[in-house]
Amino acid sequence: MMGKFFRKSAAESKSKTMEQAVVFKEKEEFKDAHWILKNASAKQFYEFTFDMEDFPNIKIQNIGNIEETGLTFENNTISGIPVTNNMYHLDIQFYHIHDQHQMETKKIQLFVNADPKDLWKNIPSDTNAAFYKPEEDSLKGSFSDKKIVVASKRGRSHAHEGKFREDDFAVNRLSDGWNIIAVSDGAGSAKAAREGSRLATETINRFFNSKETLNQIENNVSMLYNGQSFVENESESKQNIINILSEGVLHVYQTLEKTAVENDFSVNDLHATLIFILLKKYSFGYVVLSFGVGDCPINLINTDFSEVKLLNRMDVGEFGGGTRFITMKEIFNDTIASRFQITCVEDFSYLVLMTDGIYDPKFTTENKLEDTENWKALFEDLAGNNDDRAKVDFINDEKIDEELLIWSDFWSRGNHDDRTLAIIY
Amino acid sequence: MRRLPIYFLVDVSESMVGEPIEQVQEGIANIIRELKKDPYSLETVYISVIGFAGEAEIITPMQDIISFYPPKIPVGSGTSLSQGLIKLMDCIDRDIVKTTYERKGDWKPIVFLFTDGVPTDDATKAIERWNNKYNGKSNTIAVSIGENTNYKLLGSLADHVLLFNNSDENSYKEFFKWVTDSIKTTSQSVTEAKKEGINLSKIDSMILEKVDPEMEQRFPDNNFVVLNGKCQETEKLYLMKFKKAFAESSIPGMATRYYRLDGAYKIDEKAYYRLSSHQKTYLKINIEELDGGTSCPHCANPIALATCSCGGIHCLRGEGYSKCPWCGTSDYYGFSGGGFDINRTLG
Numbered sequence A: 001m002m003g004k005f006f007r008k009s010a011a012e013s014k015s016k017t018m019e020q021a022v023v024f025k026e027k028e029e030f031k032d033a034h035w036i037l038k039n040a041s042a043k044q045f046y047e048f049t050f051d052m053e054d055f056p057n058i059k060i061q062n063i064g065n066i067e068e069t070g071l072t073f074e075n076n077t078i079s080g081i082p083v084t085n086n087m088y089h090l091d092i093q094f095y096h097i098h099d100q101h102q103m104e105t106k107k108i109q110l111f112v113n114a115d116p117k118d119l120w121k122n123i124p125s126d127t128n129a130a131f132y133k134p135e136e137d138s139l140k141g142s143f144s145d146k147k148i149v150v151a152s153k154r155g156r157s158h159a160h161e162g163k164f165r166e167d168d169f170a171v172n173r174l175s176d177g178w179n180i181i182a183v184s185d186g187a188g189s190a191k192a193a194r195e196g197s198r199l200a201t202e203t204i205n206r207f208f209n210s211k212e213t214l215n216q217i218e219n220n221v222s223m224l225y226n227g228q229s230f231v232e233n234e235s236e237s238k239q240n241i242i243n244i245l246s247e248g249v250l251h252v253y254q255t256l257e258k259t260a261v262e263n264d265f266s267v268n269d270l271h272a273t274l275i276f277i278l279l280k281k282y283s284f285g286y287v288v289l290s291f292g293v294g295d296c297p298i299n300l301i302n303t304d305f306s307e308v309k310l311l312n313r314m315d316v317g318e319f320g321g322g323t324r325f326i327t328m329k330e331i332f333n334d335t336i337a338s339r340f341q342i343t344c345v346e347d348f349s350y351l352v353l354m355t356d357g358i359y360d361p362k363f364t365t366e367n368k369l370e371d372t373e374n375w376k377a378l379f380e381d382l383a384g385n386n387d388d389r390a391k392v393d394f395i396n397d398e399k400i401d402e403e404l405l406i407w408s409d410f411w412s413r414g415n416h417d418d419r420t421l422a423i424i425y
Numbered sequence B: 001m002r003r004l005p006i007y008f009l010v011d012v013s014e015s016m017v018g019e020p021i022e023q024v025q026e027g028i029a030n031i032i033r034e035l036k037k038d039p040y041s042l043e044t045v046y047i048s049v050i051g052f053a054g055e056a057e058i059i060t061p062m063q064d065i066i067s068f069y070p071p072k073i074p075v076g077s078g079t080s081l082s083q084g085l086i087k088l089m090d091c092i093d094r095d096i097v098k099t100t101y102e103r104k105g106d107w108k109p110i111v112f113l114f115t116d117g118v119p120t121d122d123a124t125k126a127i128e129r130w131n132n133k134y135n136g137k138s139n140t141i142a143v144s145i146g147e148n149t150n151y152k153l154l155g156s157l158a159d160h161v162l163l164f165n166n167s168d169e170n171s172y173k174e175f176f177k178w179v180t181d182s183i184k185t186t187s188q189s190v191t192e193a194k195k196e197g198i199n200l201s202k203i204d205s206m207i208l209e210k211v212d213p214e215m216e217q218r219f220p221d222n223n224f225v226v227l228n229g230k231c232q233e234t235e236k237l238y239l240m241k242f243k244k245a246f247a248e249s250s251i252p253g254m255a256t257r258y259y260r261l262d263g264a265y266k267i268d269e270k271a272y273y274r275l276s277s278h279q280k281t282y283l284k285i286n287i288e289e290l291d292g293g294t295s296c297p298h299c300a301n302p303i304a305l306a307t308c309s310c311g312g313i314h315c316l317r318g319e320g321y322s323k324c325p326w327c328g329t330s331d332y333y334g335f336s337g338g339g340f341d342i343n344r345t346l347g
Helices: A002-032 A193-208 A211-225 A231-262 A334-339 A356-363 A366-370 A372-382 A400-407 B019-035 B039-044 B081-095 B124-133 B151-155 B169-192 B269-275
Strands: A046-049 A058-064 A071-074 A077-080 A086-096 A099-113 A136-143 A146-153 A167-173 A179-185 A274-282 A285-293 A298-301 A308-310 A340-345 A350-354 A419-424 B004-011 B045-052 B056-064 B110-115 B139-145 B160-164 B208-210 B224-230 B237-248 B255-266 B284-286 B303-307 B313-316 B320-323 B330-333 B341-343
Touching (some): A002 A086, A058 A071, A136 A167, A146 A167, A146 A400, A167 A193, A167 A419, A179 A193, A179 A419, A193 A211, A193 A231, A211 A231, A231 A274, A231 A285, A231 A340, A274 A350, A285 A298, A285 A334, A350 A356, A356 A366, A356 A372, A356 A419, B004 B081, B019 B045, B019 B169, B039 B045, B045 B081, B056 B081, B056 B269, B081 B124, B151 B160, B224 B255, B224 B303, B224 B341, B237 B303
Parallel strands (some): B004 B045, B004 B110, B110 B139, B224 B313
Antiparallel strands (some): A046 A077, A058 A086, A086 A099, A136 A146, A167 A179, A179 A274, A285 A340, A298 A308, B160 B208, B224 B237, B237 B255, B284 B341, B303 B313
16 A cells, blocks of 8 residues: 555656656757847838747747837737837747746847938038038039039938038030030048049139130141041141140149148148040031049940940059049159040930949949940939939929939948039930 | 958857857847948948857858848867868858959958967968968958967968957957947948958957067966766756866965866757867866866756766766766766866867
C-alpha cells in the first residue's frame, strides 16, 4: 500500500518537473529568438506578422508600448500607420499554454523610418552675409526669334545647412541680333563660390555687350558662311572667332583674380564652372558659338528630335573632384581652342544648358547626354509625366518660369545639389 | 546616385562574449537609429556586418539604412583575422559598383575593424592580398578593444589604428556615437562636396586613443579564459568567461595570477559551430587558477562548472548521481578539493 503510493507520487512529481523543464526551455527559446522586423515608414501603412510556427505552445497576449507607435496588435500581427520616426522598444507579453498564469516578456525593436523629405531642413541663407544671393531665381523672355526659360534653385543639401545657392546664370540681348546666355556652377568646396558663379556669368555677358567685339565676330561669321570663302580662309575665320571668344574667357579669369585680390582671398575661393553660348539668326540659319569649362553641358536638339549634339567639351574626372574651373590658369593652354565650337543649323527644337544638379538625377552619366531616348524622357517629364505632376507648358507659357522652378524641386534620392536649367525653345 | 558602402568587420571570438558583444549589438542598433535621422546617411549609406572567429561569415549583407535591421551578433571559437579579411575582400568584390562609362560607381567603402585579441592564425597572406588590391580603394579604421591586440599588425592593414580601452557602458555609447558621427560627416562630404575619403569625427581621448602601430608593445598573455559548457537539462551550449586578475601572494612584491569569473552566457549554437575553428585544440587550464562560481544560464542549475571524466564541462544540480550531456554516461559527482586541468577553448 505504502509502496504503491510512493511510486505513484514519485512518478507524478517526476513528470511534473519534466514538464516544468520543457515549459522553461520553450519560453527561453522564444525569448532568445532574434526576430528581424521589416522596417516601417512614417505615414505609410505597415503590417508585420510574427512567425509563431516554431513556437506552437507560446501565445502572445499583447504588446506593451505599442500605443506609442500608432500601430495595433491582433492575431500575431501588428499593423496600422505609424506616426513618427523612431526606434521603438516593444514588450511582447506572452505565456506558455501549459503555464497560463505566468506572463513573461520578450523585447523587440521596431524601427520607423522618417519620410526622407521630412528630414531635409530648409534654412534660409543669411541675407546679411557677403555676396548674398537669393535661394532661387528664374527668367522667361525672348532669345533671338525663339523664347527662353531659366530656373535656378538652391539644392536641398545647401538648404539643410542654410548655405547659399552656388549656381548662377545670366541672359542678355546684345546688339545686331546677338543673344547670350551663361550658366555657372560654383564649387562646393570654395567658400565664395556663389560670387564666383555670379561674377563669371555677369562678366562674360558684359564682355560681349560691345558693338566693336560683335562686329569683329560678325565679319568672320560672314566670311565663314557666305559661301565665298576658300578652305584656308575658312579656318582663318574660325580661328579669329575663337581668338575673340578666348579673350572674353581670359577676361573672366582676370576679373575673378582681381576680385579675389581685392577681397583678400585666393582665386580658388571663387572656383566655378562656366558655359555660355552666343546665338544669332541669319537668313541661312542659326549660328551658335559655344564654350565650356567644367562639367555643365550645352545640348542642341534638332527639329524632329532625332539628333542631340553636345556643344562643349565636358571636363569629367574619374572621381567627382576631377572637374576644371574658370578660375584655373592651366585651362589657358594650347588646348583651349578645343573648348569652343562654332555650329550652324537651319533650325532646332531646343537648346538646353544645365548644371549637374539636373543631369545627375536625370541622365546619371555624362555619356547619356547625347542619347535621344534620355532627352525624350526628360521632355516627357517636363510635360508633367512625373510623381509630382509638375508640368512645364511650352505652348501656354505665361507662367513657364514659375512652372520650371516648381518642376526643378523634383525628388531624387541622393541628388540634392543646386539645380539650374535653361531651355531655349 | 552613388552609394557610400560601410563594412563592420567584427571579431566575434569567445572573449567578446557577455558585455562586449551586447555592447556591440546595442551599438550597431544605435548607429542605425541615428543614421536613420540623418538625411544624407539615410539616402546614401549602405551597411554590411561581417563577423569572424575561427571562421568568418556575413552577418548582414550590404543593405541601405532604410531597410537595415540590427542583426544578432553570434560568437565562435578562435580569432582568424585572415578568414575575416578574405570574407571582407570577397564581399567588396561582389558588392562594390565600379564607375564605368555607363554607370556611376560607389564611393570608396569604409571599413571599421573591431577586434579584442591576437589572431589565432597567420594572416600574412590575407594582409598581402589586402594591401595589393584593396587597401588603396577603401578607408580602413582598426579599433582595438582593449590592449590585447597587435598594433603593428593592425597598422599594416588600416589607415587609422585606434585603441578603445575604457569599456564601461558609457564609453561604449560615446564610442559608437563617434562611429556614427564619422559616418554622418563622411556621407555629407561625399554628397555635398563630392570629396572621396573618410572624415573621422573628433576623437575624445578619454574614450579612444590613436596608437602608433610601430609602438613597442608587450603582450599580456591570456587575458581571458573561456570554457565551453553544455546544459544538462536542455543540452544547450554556454560559455563561461573568466577575466585575468592578480592577488597578493605571501611573498612581498609578488602577485599571483588568477582568473575571476565574468559570467556564463548562452550562445547561439548553430552559429557557434559555424564560426568556430575546426582545428582540434588541447588547451588546458588548471582549475585552481579559476575563481568564482555561477549557475547555468539555461536551466538555472546552481553549478555551471562540473567536469566529466570525458573532459566535457556541464551544469549540475548538486552532489550525487548525474548524467553527462556530452558522453551520455552517468556517475557520482562530488566536490573536489585539489587542482586538476580542464579543457579551455581558443578564446
